[in-house]
Amino acid sequence: AQLRAAETAIIGDIEQIPPKYSAIKVNGQRAYELARQGHEVIIPTRRVHIFELSLTLAGNVLTGCTRVSKGTYIRTLVEDIAAQLGTVAYCQELRRLQIAHLISDDPANPRDMHTVVEIRSLANAAERDKLLLPMDLLCQQFPAQAITGAHWQSLIRGRQTSIDSEQQGMVRLYLDKQFCGLGEIQQTQLKAFRLLNTGF
Known part of the structure:
Protein backbone atom coordinates (compact mmCIF):
# COMPACT_ATOMS: atom_id res chain seq x y z
CA ALA A 1 0.00 0.00 0.00
CA GLN A 2 2.87 2.36 0.78
CA LEU A 3 4.45 1.72 -2.63
CA ARG A 4 1.15 2.37 -4.42
CA ALA A 5 0.74 5.62 -2.47
CA ALA A 6 4.25 6.69 -3.49
CA GLU A 7 3.51 5.91 -7.14
CA THR A 8 0.32 7.96 -7.03
CA ALA A 9 2.10 10.89 -5.38
CA ILE A 10 4.89 10.93 -7.97
CA ILE A 11 2.89 10.41 -11.19
CA GLY A 12 1.99 13.67 -12.93
CA ASP A 13 3.72 17.05 -12.80
CA ILE A 14 6.39 17.35 -10.11
CA GLU A 15 9.04 19.93 -9.25
CA GLN A 16 12.62 18.70 -9.31
CA ILE A 17 15.87 20.31 -8.23
CA PRO A 18 18.56 18.96 -10.59
CA PRO A 19 21.77 17.80 -8.88
CA LYS A 20 24.60 20.30 -8.61
CA TYR A 21 26.84 17.82 -10.42
CA SER A 22 24.84 18.17 -13.64
CA ALA A 23 25.44 19.72 -17.05
CA ILE A 24 22.88 22.49 -16.48
CA LYS A 25 24.36 25.93 -17.08
CA VAL A 26 24.41 28.41 -14.20
CA ASN A 27 25.47 31.92 -15.22
CA GLY A 28 27.02 30.52 -18.39
CA GLN A 29 28.97 27.71 -16.70
CA ARG A 30 28.18 24.04 -16.24
CA ALA A 31 26.93 23.34 -12.73
CA TYR A 32 29.34 20.44 -12.26
CA GLU A 33 32.31 22.68 -13.13
CA LEU A 34 31.28 25.22 -10.48
CA ALA A 35 30.67 22.47 -7.92
CA ARG A 36 34.10 20.94 -8.55
CA GLN A 37 35.67 24.37 -8.03
CA GLY A 38 34.03 24.55 -4.62
CA HIS A 39 31.47 27.22 -5.52
CA GLU A 40 27.99 27.17 -4.07
CA VAL A 41 25.63 26.10 -6.83
CA ILE A 42 21.99 27.14 -6.68
CA ILE A 43 19.88 25.50 -9.37
CA PRO A 44 16.23 26.52 -9.69
CA THR A 45 13.55 23.87 -9.63
CA ARG A 46 12.15 22.62 -12.90
CA ARG A 47 8.79 21.07 -13.65
CA VAL A 48 8.86 17.60 -15.19
CA HIS A 49 6.16 15.05 -15.90
CA ILE A 50 6.09 11.44 -14.76
CA PHE A 51 3.77 9.51 -17.08
CA GLU A 52 4.12 6.06 -15.52
CA LEU A 53 5.78 4.57 -12.45
CA SER A 54 5.71 1.03 -11.06
CA LEU A 55 7.68 -0.02 -7.98
CA THR A 56 8.56 -3.36 -6.41
CA LEU A 57 10.45 -3.94 -3.17
CA ALA A 58 12.64 -6.95 -2.34
CA GLY A 59 14.39 -6.59 0.99
CA ASN A 60 15.96 -3.14 0.94
CA VAL A 61 16.25 -3.00 -2.86
CA LEU A 62 13.60 -1.00 -4.66
CA THR A 63 13.16 -1.65 -8.38
CA THR A 72 13.80 14.46 -15.78
CA TYR A 73 16.76 13.43 -13.62
CA ILE A 74 16.23 9.79 -12.71
CA ARG A 75 18.71 9.83 -9.83
CA THR A 76 16.81 12.77 -8.37
CA LEU A 77 13.56 10.89 -8.97
CA VAL A 78 14.96 8.02 -6.87
CA GLU A 79 15.50 10.49 -4.02
CA ASP A 80 11.97 11.86 -4.52
CA ILE A 81 10.51 8.35 -4.29
CA ALA A 82 12.53 7.61 -1.16
CA ALA A 83 11.25 10.82 0.45
CA GLN A 84 7.68 9.69 -0.24
CA LEU A 85 8.51 6.44 1.55
CA GLY A 86 10.04 8.28 4.50
CA THR A 87 13.58 7.06 3.88
CA VAL A 88 16.68 7.74 1.78
CA ALA A 89 18.03 5.95 -1.28
CA TYR A 90 20.59 6.07 -4.05
CA CYS A 91 20.50 4.81 -7.63
CA GLN A 92 22.44 1.55 -7.89
CA GLU A 93 21.69 0.76 -11.53
CA LEU A 94 20.07 2.75 -14.31
CA ARG A 95 19.04 1.38 -17.70
CA ARG A 96 17.31 3.30 -20.46
CA LEU A 97 14.82 1.06 -22.27
CA GLN A 98 13.37 3.54 -24.75
CA ILE A 99 14.09 6.91 -26.28
CA ALA A 100 11.56 8.39 -28.69
CA HIS A 101 10.42 5.45 -30.86
CA LEU A 102 13.56 3.36 -30.29
CA ILE A 103 12.95 0.50 -27.88
CA SER A 104 15.45 -1.96 -26.44
CA ASP A 105 15.18 -5.33 -28.23
CA ASP A 106 14.79 -7.24 -24.98
CA PRO A 107 15.32 -5.43 -21.66
CA ALA A 108 16.00 -8.74 -19.91
CA ASN A 109 18.69 -9.73 -22.42
CA PRO A 110 20.21 -6.57 -23.91
CA ARG A 111 22.46 -6.91 -26.95
CA ASP A 112 26.20 -6.96 -26.34
CA MET A 113 27.59 -3.47 -25.94
CA HIS A 114 30.69 -2.50 -27.87
CA THR A 115 32.95 0.49 -27.39
CA VAL A 116 33.85 2.79 -30.26
CA VAL A 117 37.43 1.49 -30.06
CA GLU A 118 36.25 -2.11 -30.42
CA ILE A 119 34.06 -1.25 -33.41
CA ARG A 120 36.83 0.71 -35.14
CA SER A 121 39.26 -2.16 -34.62
CA LEU A 122 37.20 -4.44 -36.87
CA ALA A 123 38.90 -4.58 -40.26
CA ASN A 124 35.83 -5.90 -42.04
CA ALA A 125 33.40 -3.05 -42.82
CA ALA A 126 30.49 -5.49 -43.09
CA GLU A 127 31.18 -6.74 -39.56
CA ARG A 128 31.29 -3.16 -38.28
CA ASP A 129 27.99 -2.33 -39.96
CA LYS A 130 26.28 -5.26 -38.21
CA LEU A 131 26.95 -3.57 -34.85
CA LEU A 132 25.57 -0.18 -35.87
CA LEU A 133 22.00 0.97 -36.38
CA PRO A 134 21.38 3.17 -39.43
CA LEU A 155 22.95 22.70 -49.82
CA ILE A 156 26.56 22.14 -48.74
CA ARG A 157 27.32 25.71 -49.81
CA GLY A 158 24.57 27.04 -47.57
CA ARG A 159 22.22 27.93 -50.41
CA GLN A 160 18.56 27.12 -50.86
CA THR A 161 17.64 25.18 -53.95
CA SER A 162 14.47 24.72 -55.98
CA ILE A 163 12.86 21.29 -55.77
CA ASP A 164 9.76 19.71 -57.27
CA SER A 165 8.24 17.81 -54.36
CA GLU A 166 4.91 17.02 -52.76
CA GLN A 167 6.57 17.15 -49.33
CA GLN A 168 6.49 20.19 -47.06
CA GLY A 169 8.35 20.84 -43.83
CA MET A 170 11.17 18.71 -42.43
CA VAL A 171 12.37 15.82 -44.61
CA ARG A 172 15.05 13.13 -44.61
CA LEU A 173 17.43 13.70 -47.52
CA TYR A 174 18.81 10.88 -49.67
CA LEU A 175 21.41 11.19 -52.40
CA ASP A 176 21.86 8.04 -54.47
CA LYS A 177 19.74 6.24 -51.85
CA GLN A 178 22.18 7.18 -49.08
CA PHE A 179 20.98 9.21 -46.11
CA CYS A 180 22.78 12.54 -46.12
CA GLY A 181 20.91 14.72 -43.63
CA LEU A 182 17.76 16.66 -42.87
CA GLY A 183 16.28 19.49 -44.87
CA GLU A 184 13.22 21.70 -44.83
CA ILE A 185 10.95 22.33 -47.80
CA GLN A 186 8.89 25.50 -47.94
CA GLN A 187 6.74 25.64 -51.06
CA THR A 188 9.32 24.93 -53.81
CA GLN A 189 12.47 25.79 -51.85
CA LEU A 190 14.68 23.28 -50.03
CA LYS A 191 17.16 24.41 -47.39
CA ALA A 192 19.54 22.39 -45.25
CA PHE A 193 18.78 21.76 -41.59
CA ARG A 194 21.55 19.27 -40.69
CA LEU A 195 23.86 17.68 -43.23
CA LEU A 196 26.20 14.73 -42.80
CA ASN A 197 29.84 14.75 -43.77
CA THR A 198 29.24 11.98 -46.27
CA GLY A 199 32.14 12.46 -48.65
CA PHE A 200 29.82 12.99 -51.64
Whole structure:
Protein backbone atom coordinates (compact mmCIF):
# COMPACT_ATOMS: atom_id res chain seq x y z
CA ALA A 1 0.00 0.00 0.00
CA GLN A 2 2.87 2.36 0.78
CA LEU A 3 4.45 1.72 -2.63
CA ARG A 4 1.15 2.37 -4.42
CA ALA A 5 0.74 5.62 -2.47
CA ALA A 6 4.25 6.69 -3.49
CA GLU A 7 3.51 5.91 -7.14
CA THR A 8 0.32 7.96 -7.03
CA ALA A 9 2.10 10.89 -5.38
CA ILE A 10 4.89 10.93 -7.97
CA ILE A 11 2.89 10.41 -11.19
CA GLY A 12 1.99 13.67 -12.93
CA ASP A 13 3.72 17.05 -12.80
CA ILE A 14 6.39 17.35 -10.11
CA GLU A 15 9.04 19.93 -9.25
CA GLN A 16 12.62 18.70 -9.31
CA ILE A 17 15.87 20.31 -8.23
CA PRO A 18 18.56 18.96 -10.59
CA PRO A 19 21.77 17.80 -8.88
CA LYS A 20 24.60 20.30 -8.61
CA TYR A 21 26.84 17.82 -10.42
CA SER A 22 24.84 18.17 -13.64
CA ALA A 23 25.44 19.72 -17.05
CA ILE A 24 22.88 22.49 -16.48
CA LYS A 25 24.36 25.93 -17.08
CA VAL A 26 24.41 28.41 -14.20
CA ASN A 27 25.47 31.92 -15.22
CA GLY A 28 27.02 30.52 -18.39
CA GLN A 29 28.97 27.71 -16.70
CA ARG A 30 28.18 24.04 -16.24
CA ALA A 31 26.93 23.34 -12.73
CA TYR A 32 29.34 20.44 -12.26
CA GLU A 33 32.31 22.68 -13.13
CA LEU A 34 31.28 25.22 -10.48
CA ALA A 35 30.67 22.47 -7.92
CA ARG A 36 34.10 20.94 -8.55
CA GLN A 37 35.67 24.37 -8.03
CA GLY A 38 34.03 24.55 -4.62
CA HIS A 39 31.47 27.22 -5.52
CA GLU A 40 27.99 27.17 -4.07
CA VAL A 41 25.63 26.10 -6.83
CA ILE A 42 21.99 27.14 -6.68
CA ILE A 43 19.88 25.50 -9.37
CA PRO A 44 16.23 26.52 -9.69
CA THR A 45 13.55 23.87 -9.63
CA ARG A 46 12.15 22.62 -12.90
CA ARG A 47 8.79 21.07 -13.65
CA VAL A 48 8.86 17.60 -15.19
CA HIS A 49 6.16 15.05 -15.90
CA ILE A 50 6.09 11.44 -14.76
CA PHE A 51 3.77 9.51 -17.08
CA GLU A 52 4.12 6.06 -15.52
CA LEU A 53 5.78 4.57 -12.45
CA SER A 54 5.71 1.03 -11.06
CA LEU A 55 7.68 -0.02 -7.98
CA THR A 56 8.56 -3.36 -6.41
CA LEU A 57 10.45 -3.94 -3.17
CA ALA A 58 12.64 -6.95 -2.34
CA GLY A 59 14.39 -6.59 0.99
CA ASN A 60 15.96 -3.14 0.94
CA VAL A 61 16.25 -3.00 -2.86
CA LEU A 62 13.60 -1.00 -4.66
CA THR A 63 13.16 -1.65 -8.38
CA GLY A 64 11.16 0.67 -10.57
CA CYS A 65 10.16 1.24 -14.16
CA THR A 66 9.08 4.69 -15.28
CA ARG A 67 8.25 6.77 -18.35
CA VAL A 68 9.14 10.43 -17.98
CA SER A 69 9.34 13.73 -19.84
CA LYS A 70 12.45 15.33 -21.22
CA GLY A 71 14.63 16.92 -18.55
CA THR A 72 13.80 14.46 -15.78
CA TYR A 73 16.76 13.43 -13.62
CA ILE A 74 16.23 9.79 -12.71
CA ARG A 75 18.71 9.83 -9.83
CA THR A 76 16.81 12.77 -8.37
CA LEU A 77 13.56 10.89 -8.97
CA VAL A 78 14.96 8.02 -6.87
CA GLU A 79 15.50 10.49 -4.02
CA ASP A 80 11.97 11.86 -4.52
CA ILE A 81 10.51 8.35 -4.29
CA ALA A 82 12.53 7.61 -1.16
CA ALA A 83 11.25 10.82 0.45
CA GLN A 84 7.68 9.69 -0.24
CA LEU A 85 8.51 6.44 1.55
CA GLY A 86 10.04 8.28 4.50
CA THR A 87 13.58 7.06 3.88
CA VAL A 88 16.68 7.74 1.78
CA ALA A 89 18.03 5.95 -1.28
CA TYR A 90 20.59 6.07 -4.05
CA CYS A 91 20.50 4.81 -7.63
CA GLN A 92 22.44 1.55 -7.89
CA GLU A 93 21.69 0.76 -11.53
CA LEU A 94 20.07 2.75 -14.31
CA ARG A 95 19.04 1.38 -17.70
CA ARG A 96 17.31 3.30 -20.46
CA LEU A 97 14.82 1.06 -22.27
CA GLN A 98 13.37 3.54 -24.75
CA ILE A 99 14.09 6.91 -26.28
CA ALA A 100 11.56 8.39 -28.69
CA HIS A 101 10.42 5.45 -30.86
CA LEU A 102 13.56 3.36 -30.29
CA ILE A 103 12.95 0.50 -27.88
CA SER A 104 15.45 -1.96 -26.44
CA ASP A 105 15.18 -5.33 -28.23
CA ASP A 106 14.79 -7.24 -24.98
CA PRO A 107 15.32 -5.43 -21.66
CA ALA A 108 16.00 -8.74 -19.91
CA ASN A 109 18.69 -9.73 -22.42
CA PRO A 110 20.21 -6.57 -23.91
CA ARG A 111 22.46 -6.91 -26.95
CA ASP A 112 26.20 -6.96 -26.34
CA MET A 113 27.59 -3.47 -25.94
CA HIS A 114 30.69 -2.50 -27.87
CA THR A 115 32.95 0.49 -27.39
CA VAL A 116 33.85 2.79 -30.26
CA VAL A 117 37.43 1.49 -30.06
CA GLU A 118 36.25 -2.11 -30.42
CA ILE A 119 34.06 -1.25 -33.41
CA ARG A 120 36.83 0.71 -35.14
CA SER A 121 39.26 -2.16 -34.62
CA LEU A 122 37.20 -4.44 -36.87
CA ALA A 123 38.90 -4.58 -40.26
CA ASN A 124 35.83 -5.90 -42.04
CA ALA A 125 33.40 -3.05 -42.82
CA ALA A 126 30.49 -5.49 -43.09
CA GLU A 127 31.18 -6.74 -39.56
CA ARG A 128 31.29 -3.16 -38.28
CA ASP A 129 27.99 -2.33 -39.96
CA LYS A 130 26.28 -5.26 -38.21
CA LEU A 131 26.95 -3.57 -34.85
CA LEU A 132 25.57 -0.18 -35.87
CA LEU A 133 22.00 0.97 -36.38
CA PRO A 134 21.38 3.17 -39.43
CA MET A 135 21.50 6.89 -38.64
CA ASP A 136 18.19 7.67 -40.31
CA LEU A 137 16.44 5.37 -37.83
CA LEU A 138 16.46 8.33 -35.45
CA CYS A 139 14.36 10.53 -37.73
CA GLN A 140 11.78 8.19 -39.24
CA GLN A 141 9.06 10.64 -38.22
CA PHE A 142 10.05 12.78 -41.23
CA PRO A 143 9.23 11.76 -44.82
CA ALA A 144 12.01 10.75 -47.20
CA GLN A 145 13.07 13.06 -50.03
CA ALA A 146 15.44 12.09 -52.84
CA ILE A 147 17.76 14.85 -54.05
CA THR A 148 20.14 15.23 -56.96
CA GLY A 149 23.83 16.02 -57.00
CA ALA A 150 22.96 19.59 -58.00
CA HIS A 151 20.70 19.94 -54.95
CA TRP A 152 23.48 18.60 -52.73
CA GLN A 153 26.07 21.01 -54.09
CA SER A 154 23.78 23.95 -53.32
CA LEU A 155 22.95 22.70 -49.82
CA ILE A 156 26.56 22.14 -48.74
CA ARG A 157 27.32 25.71 -49.81
CA GLY A 158 24.57 27.04 -47.57
CA ARG A 159 22.22 27.93 -50.41
CA GLN A 160 18.56 27.12 -50.86
CA THR A 161 17.64 25.18 -53.95
CA SER A 162 14.47 24.72 -55.98
CA ILE A 163 12.86 21.29 -55.77
CA ASP A 164 9.76 19.71 -57.27
CA SER A 165 8.24 17.81 -54.36
CA GLU A 166 4.91 17.02 -52.76
CA GLN A 167 6.57 17.15 -49.33
CA GLN A 168 6.49 20.19 -47.06
CA GLY A 169 8.35 20.84 -43.83
CA MET A 170 11.17 18.71 -42.43
CA VAL A 171 12.37 15.82 -44.61
CA ARG A 172 15.05 13.13 -44.61
CA LEU A 173 17.43 13.70 -47.52
CA TYR A 174 18.81 10.88 -49.67
CA LEU A 175 21.41 11.19 -52.40
CA ASP A 176 21.86 8.04 -54.47
CA LYS A 177 19.74 6.24 -51.85
CA GLN A 178 22.18 7.18 -49.08
CA PHE A 179 20.98 9.21 -46.11
CA CYS A 180 22.78 12.54 -46.12
CA GLY A 181 20.91 14.72 -43.63
CA LEU A 182 17.76 16.66 -42.87
CA GLY A 183 16.28 19.49 -44.87
CA GLU A 184 13.22 21.70 -44.83
CA ILE A 185 10.95 22.33 -47.80
CA GLN A 186 8.89 25.50 -47.94
CA GLN A 187 6.74 25.64 -51.06
CA THR A 188 9.32 24.93 -53.81
CA GLN A 189 12.47 25.79 -51.85
CA LEU A 190 14.68 23.28 -50.03
CA LYS A 191 17.16 24.41 -47.39
CA ALA A 192 19.54 22.39 -45.25
CA PHE A 193 18.78 21.76 -41.59
CA ARG A 194 21.55 19.27 -40.69
CA LEU A 195 23.86 17.68 -43.23
CA LEU A 196 26.20 14.73 -42.80
CA ASN A 197 29.84 14.75 -43.77
CA THR A 198 29.24 11.98 -46.27
CA GLY A 199 32.14 12.46 -48.65
CA PHE A 200 29.82 12.99 -51.64
